[in-house]
Amino acid sequence: MTAALPKGGSAPLIPRDRTVHPVPFDPDYKTSVTRSPKYALLAMESTPTEETGPVFGHDLLGPLDSNLILNFTRGESPAVGERILVHGHVLDENARPVRNTLVEIWQANAGGRYRHIKDTYFAPLDPNFGGCGRTITDEEGRYQFLTIRPGAYPWPNRGNDWRPMHIHFSVFGSGFGQRLITQMYFEGDPLIRHCPIVATVKDRSHIDRLVAPLDFSHSKPHDFLAYKFDIVLRGRRQTFFENKPEGM
Amino acid sequence: MVQKLNTLQESPSQTAGPFVHIGTVPTYAGLEGVYATELGQSTVSDGAKGQIIEISGRIIDGAGGVMRDALFEVWQADSQGLYAGQDGADPNVTGWARVCADPEDGKWTLKTVKPGRVSMRDGRIQAPHIAIWIVARGINTGLQTRIYFNDEDNSADPVLGRIEHKHRVETLLAQKQAEGRYEFDIRLQGEGETVFFDM
Numbered sequence: 001m002t003a004a005l006p007k008g009g010s011a012p013l014i015p016r017d018r019t020v021h022p023v024p025f026d027p028d029y030k031t032s033v034t035r036s037p038k039y040a041l042l043a044m045e046s047t048p049t050e051e052t053g054p055v056f057g058h059d060l061l062g063p064l065d066s067n068l069i070l071n072f073t074r075g076e077s078p079a080v081g082e083r084i085l086v087h088g089h090v091l092d093e094n095a096r097p098v099r100n101t102l103v104e105i106w107q108a109n110a111g112g113r114y115r116h117i118k119d120t121y122f123a124p125l126d127p128n129f130g131g132c133g134r135t136i137t138d139e140e141g142r143y144q145f146l147t148i149r150p151g152a153y154p155w156p157n158r159g160n161d162w163r164p165m166h167i168h169f170s171v172f173g174s175g176f177g178q179r180l181i182t183q184m185y186f187e188g189d190p191l192i193r194h195c196p197i198v199a200t201v202k203d204r205s206h207i208d209r210l211v212a213p214l215d216f217s218h219s220k221p222h223d224f225l226a227y228k229f230d231i232v233l234r235g236r237r238q239t240f241f242e243n244k245p246e247g248m
Numbered sequence: 249m250v251q252k253l254n255t256l257q258e259s260p261s262q263t264a265g266p267f268v269h270i271g272t273v274p275t276y277a278g279l280e281g282v283y284a285t286e287l288g289q290s291t292v293s294d295g296a297k298g299q300i301i302e303i304s305g306r307i308i309d310g311a312g313g314v315m316r317d318a319l320f321e322v323w324q325a326d327s328q329g330l331y332a333g334q335d336g337a338d339p340n341v342t343g344w345a346r347v348c349a350d351p352e353d354g355k356w357t358l359k360t361v362k363p364g365r366v367s368m369r370d371g372r373i374q375a376p377h378i379a380i381w382i383v384a385r386g387i388n389t390g391l392q393t394r395i396y397f398n399d400e401d402n403s404a405d406p407v408l409g410r411i412e413h414k415h416r417v418e419t420l421l422a423q424k425q426a427e428g429r430y431e432f433d434i435r436l437q438g439e440g441e442t443v444f445f446d447m
């Protein structure tokens with residue numbers, strides 16, 4: 001692992017616009033009731049601690065890390081489900097590509113079951129599916145994963161709550177203060193508007209930014225469909241004389 | 249109408265959920281061997297300069313319950329106050345690790361090197377600290393906080409200096425138990441609530 005300090009010193013991060021994010025306390029998402037701070041967050045300008053962060057080299061990755069159809073069986077036999085490509089760009093708020101940054105995903109199998117010691121849903125495990133993938137963005141900030149479409153699943157919250165089909169995303173950027181975990185939803189899923197976790201984001205237009213459209217331009221005939229999901233991380237404050245790309 | 253800004257808005261956060269380990273620490277979830285290398289296992293490798301310390305604690309919710317599903321990441325400087333990759337930084341300190349609460353008792357332990365003091369752009373000096381970012385089911389946006397140390401001089405730290413309710417500074421101080429051993433509990437809500445940052 002090497003460094004992420006921008007050349008010429010660290011540039012301050014753009015303060016987070018909390019209005020795009022979920023509310024921390026939401027009684028409709030019951031677990032948030034006791035897991036949300038009561039005091040206001042203490043806001044201040046980022047320091048070198050938030051402006052630097054871990055950097056991961058492409059050499060850390062194995063050839064199947066971004067292929068969830070095959071990585072659990074080391075290429076032996078493919079997972080059950082609708083084959084999809086999920087691809088997009090990681091950008092910052094200045095609309096610059098975030099290059100060479102780690103993207104990790106995890107998801108349920110086609111039946112809506114996670115391979116995790118704590119998931120007890122009775123949908124069966126797929127012996128060929130693990131549910132994790134990771135990759136590093138290229139020079140234009142692009143990433144892609146080959147996977148299967150995850151199933152919706154019920155969860156204990158209100159009497160009858162279901163999660164829409166979704167993929168969890170974890171993204172780094174070049175500063176620890178840019179860390180983001182989010183979820184990608186699928187265009188047309190009717191469960192999106194019933195989900196209390198989705199609804200922790202109060203503005204519909206921001207929810208829409210988490211819904212990936214079907215993208216025929218990247219699908220492969222007789223093989224897989226594609227969905228496009230772009231992710232935006234916090235940017236660095238720019239001054240007229242500091243027009244350096246993200247992370248440089 | 250006005251001109252358009254060529255800027256974007258950050259993607260909204262969503263909770264990491266109860267199964268965050270699958271994607272981040274797969275061996276914890278019971279997924280052995282999918283990846284050749286699991287990332288974030290330690291902030292240090294053999295030969296790191298400075299004092300190796302152990303910090304342990306629990307993450308407690310607003311009902312007093314110990315959270316067994318929480319995960320956090322740490323990011324810290326080496327013993328000289330330099331972050332990995334900065335000129336002169338200790339090559340044996342990555343400074344980044346993932347820490348999971350124990351699935352049975354919720355206890356977590358971080359073995360790391362005690363960080364040095366870190367300079368800010370304006371020349372002010374930050375007291376030794378470890379940045380942490382906590383995610384879990386029920387946390388909708390990852391929570392940023394810091395671990396400072398009660399056996400260091402924290403009086404001039406510019407971040408702690410901004411805490412208006414001085415008695416709350418205590419919530420950010422790891423308590424020394426013995427040489428090289430500290431305790432640090434994180435309280436998400438209610439009495440003794442940890443100070444969380446938006447930086």
Ligand SMILES: [Fe+3]
Pocket residue numbers: 108163166168265
């Ligand atoms: Fe999920």
